[in-house]
Amino acid sequence: MTTANHAITGAFIATVIKQPLLAIPLAFLSHFVCDALPHFQYEFIFGRKRMFYYLIGDGLAALLAAAFLLSQHVAHPVLLAVCGFAAMSPDFMWLHYGVKHGTHDLRSTHGPIARFHDKIQWSATVWGIVPEVIWASLLLGSIVALQ
Numbered sequence: 001m002t003t004a005n006h007a008i009t010g011a012f013i014a015t016v017i018k019q020p021l022l023a024i025p026l027a028f029l030s031h032f033v034c035d036a037l038p039h040f041q042y043e044f045i046f047g048r049k050r051m052f053y054y055l056i057g058d059g060l061a062a063l064l065a066a067a068f069l070l071s072q073h074v075a076h077p078v079l080l081a082v083c084g085f086a087a088m089s090p091d092f093m094w095l096h097y098g099v100k101h102g103t104h105d106l107r108s109t110h111g112p113i114a115r116f117h118d119k120i121q122w123s124a125t126v127w128g129i130v131p132e133v134i135w136a137s138l139l140l141g142s143i144v145a146l147q
Contacts, residue, residue, distance in 0.1 A: 010087025041124030
């Protein structure tokens with residue numbers, strides 16, 4: 001799932017739960033649940049321009065979602081931001097492996113958590129952008145409606 005949608009999911013959890021000690025770990029765990037859903041994925045090669053363009057675009061989408069929510073005067077914006085960060089944080093392992101190994105070969109260089117993280121993404125395709133757009137729209141609308 002895109003970073004933006006992981007962050008939006010974390011913000012949604014914070015909107016519903018409102019208790020930081022419960023919302024933050026649930027947001028973190030939501031990352032793996034979301035990655036098990038059909039979602040967007042493109043095979044990037046670490047260090048190539050196309051990967052960095054995608055990461056910049058995804059980061060901008062997350063920032064636009066945050067700006068939209070702030071413009072709606074959401075309650076507990078700091079909790080939403082922390083949960084959004086917690087929800088997207090498991091993907092930082094890919095940056096670690098990319099910098100360390102320059103590869104995405106999970107069979108030879110990655111540990112059991114990374115292999116699990118990769119295995120649950122059974123339906124990650126370019127066409128997964130469709131459920132991603134629907135997911136973002138539904139959750140952003142729900143966050144605003146629940147305020």
